[in-house]
Amino acid sequence: MKRIIISLAILFAVSSISFAQDEEIPTYNGEITKVKAYLQQAKLEKTVSFPLKKGSNEIILSGNSQNMQTQSLQFTSINDFIITDFTPYIQYVQPKPPKEENFSSEKKRQLKILRDSLEILNYKNADSYTLVSVLNKEKNVLENMKIISQPQTIDSIPKIKDGLSYYREKMIEVSKLLQKENASIVKTNELILSLNNRINLILQGETTKENPRNEYYVRLNIYSEKDILQCKLNYTYNVTGVYWQPYYDVKFTKPSDPASFVLKAQLTQLTGEDWNNVILVFSTEQPNNGRVLGNLYPYYLRDIAPITYKAIRGKTSSSAESVDAISVTEDYAPMATSSKMANGSGYSEMTVSQLTMLGKEYEVGMKHTILSDEKEKTIALETKTTNADYKHFSIPKLDKAAYISALIPEWEKLELMDANGKIYLENNYINDTYINSNSTQDTLNLAVGADKRVAVDRKVAKSKPEKVGLLSSSIETIVTITINVKNNNQTKIDFNLVDQVPLSNSEKITITPGDLAKAEYDEKTGKLTWDFSLSPLESKTITFSYIVHHPKNVNLQLN
Numbered sequence: 001m002k003r004i005i006i007s008l009a010i011l012f013a014v015s016s017i018s019f020a021q022d023e024e025i026p027t028y029n030g031e032i033t034k035v036k037a038y039l040q041q042a043k044l045e046k047t048v049s050f051p052l053k054k055g056s057n058e059i060i061l062s063g064n065s066q067n068m069q070t071q072s073l074q075f076t077s078i079n080d081f082i083i084t085d086f087t088p089y090i091q092y093v094q095p096k097p098p099k100e101e102n103f104s105s106e107k108k109r110q111l112k113i114l115r116d117s118l119e120i121l122n123y124k125n126a127d128s129y130t131l132v133s134v135l136n137k138e139k140n141v142l143e144n145m146k147i148i149s150q151p152q153t154i155d156s157i158p159k160i161k162d163g164l165s166y167y168r169e170k171m172i173e174v175s176k177l178l179q180k181e182n183a184s185i186v187k188t189n190e191l192i193l194s195l196n197n198r199i200n201l202i203l204q205g206e207t208t209k210e211n212p213r214n215e216y217y218v219r220l221n222i223y224s225e226k227d228i229l230q231c232k233l234n235y236t237y238n239v240t241g242v243y244w245q246p247y248y249d250v251k252f253t254k255p256s257d258p259a260s261f262v263l264k265a266q267l268t269q270l271t272g273e274d275w276n277n278v279i280l281v282f283s284t285e286q287p288n289n290g291r292v293l294g295n296l297y298p299y300y301l302r303d304i305a306p307i308t309y310k311a312i313r314g315k316t317s318s319s320a321e322s323v324d325a326i327s328v329t330e331d332y333a334p335m336a337t338s339s340k341m342a343n344g345s346g347y348s349e350m351t352v353s354q355l356t357m358l359g360k361e362y363e364v365g366m367k368h369t370i371l372s373d374e375k376e377k378t379i380a381l382e383t384k385t386t387n388a389d390y391k392h393f394s395i396p397k398l399d400k401a402a403y404i405s406a407l408i409p410e411w412e413k414l415e416l417m418d419a420n421g422k423i424y425l426e427n428n429y430i431n432d433t434y435i436n437s438n439s440t441q442d443t444l445n446l447a448v449g450a451d452k453r454v455a456v457d458r459k460v461a462k463s464k465p466e467k468v469g470l471l472s473s474s475i476e477t478i479v480t481i482t483i484n485v486k487n488n489n490q491t492k493i494d495f496n497l498v499d500q501v502p503l504s505n506s507e508k509i510t511i512t513p514g515d516l517a518k519a520e521y522d523e524k525t526g527k528l529t530w531d532f533s534l535s536p537l538e539s540k541t542i543t544f545s546y547i548v549h550h551p552k553n554v555n556l557q558l559n
Contacts, residue, residue, distance in 0.1 A: 248421035284359035487534035514545035
């Protein structure tokens with residue numbers, strides 16, 4: 001048996017008008033066996049079996065997603081036949097209700113009760129309609145009485161009075177009976193409608209979850225060299241309506257234990273086809289993204305006249321009377337958001353991953369069923385572990401707390417993806433993070449959370465403002481800042497402490513650093529940094545100062 005691979009570069013034009021379904025052409029529904037999910041689409045692999053007679057055959061493949069990308073359709077077979085041509089086209093499909101004989105005994109019992117009740121109501125309605133017909137005839141007879149239709153023919157006043165009295169009495173009686181029966185008919189019809197709806201729900205079963213939809217049908221012309229009782233055809237096509245994005249559960253336990261990165265996929269599929277018990281592959285590739293290298297064209301230099309802009313005069317508000325300190329950019333405070341608990345990493349060990357020319361693929365170790373709905377499904381893909389160093393950070397001017405960060409050297413070896421992440425400490429959710437795989441830093445820094453066993457305090461003292469000189473209008477203030485850090489842990493910790501000296505953008509205000517307690521000082525930003533270690537129960541006090549010269553009438557926020 002020779003293997004024949006058919007891949008047509010040029011497809012027949014897809015008809016915009018559906019073919020009339022020919023009952024003589026056999027129709028087969030392919031079964032999805034494997035799905036390769038890209039970031040915004042997927043490749044479906046299907047298998048279908050059917051008999052062939054020697055010579056020319058025509059079959060139809062049904063049940064394909066309306067999101068099919070027809071240019072991606074390919075066929076593979078191990079049988080001795082050739083697909084001479086094929087044509088995809090759209091067909092409208094109405095879901096078929098299940099057969100009643102296949103219902104469970106409970107559903108059959110419910111149907112019998114509902115149908116018996118429906119029969120009683122229909123008999124009741126029939127009696128009511130008969131009575132209404134009779135009453136309408138009585139009403140018609142009353143209205144045709146001579147006393148009403150021909151009163152001039154009555155020659156006696158007493159007869160007229162008696163006739164009118166009878167008419168009034170009987171007409172009121174008939175009208176009340178009509179009103180009662182009509183109300184009964186309305187109520188009975190509502191009950192009948194309700195019962196019919198309940199019966200239809202049982203008869204339709206699971207088809208109530210489906211909507212009438214369009215599907216792609218593929219008409220195949222096949223030439224076979226001999227009769228084949230059961231041949232097998234594999235075919236693939238790409239579909240839109242599939243989305244997956246990666247994210248990480250980053251787990252930390254003890255400083256002596258390695259950190260783990262659990263890669264997970266959040267998958268949603270809206271293709272119109274349910275994926276039942278299929279092999280799942282997640283790919284980071286992006287097919288059909290339309291990107292090309294491009295060309296360089298001649299680049300000519302020429303003299304360009306400068307553009308001048310006129311200043312627009314107007315009143316502007318200013319807060320030059322006060323000088324704000326420059327804020328430090330680092331902020332290690334955790335985000336207060338909720339999250340689901342991280343799944344165990346044992347499942348992800350079954351995943352097989354491999355590098356491709358344009359990305360990476362993860363084949364999940366177990367088969368999955370993914371319904372075509374809006375529900376997101378999370379699947380663990382891969383777990384990688386690495387050593388981590390831990391360091392405490394604090395900016396007491398912003399927050400009198402110490403935050404632990406995990407420092408991961410040689411993190412490039414983990415082959416991490418650009419993805420959001422959730423950080424867990426001893427299986428407790430801490431905060432969210434984002435992993436940027438394009439970072440050029442040698443060490444990956446991830447905030448773990450606040451360590452309440454480290455106490456941090458910061459106090460500010462200001463000297464009494466004094467004149468700089470006898471003839472000067474400026475005054476001098478000395479600001480002294482004292483920071484205390486105490487390690488209440490039973491283990492040694494490494495600490496990074498950050499503070500600052502303010503800067504001035506006014507000629508009337510000058511700042512002179514004083515004793516900076518051996519800090520690493522950045523003159524451009526005013527940032528002060530100290531790195532030190534603290535033994536268990538050890539404390540450290542850092543005191544630094546700066547001098548501010550400023551006009552007497554200027555109120556400054558010195559902190």
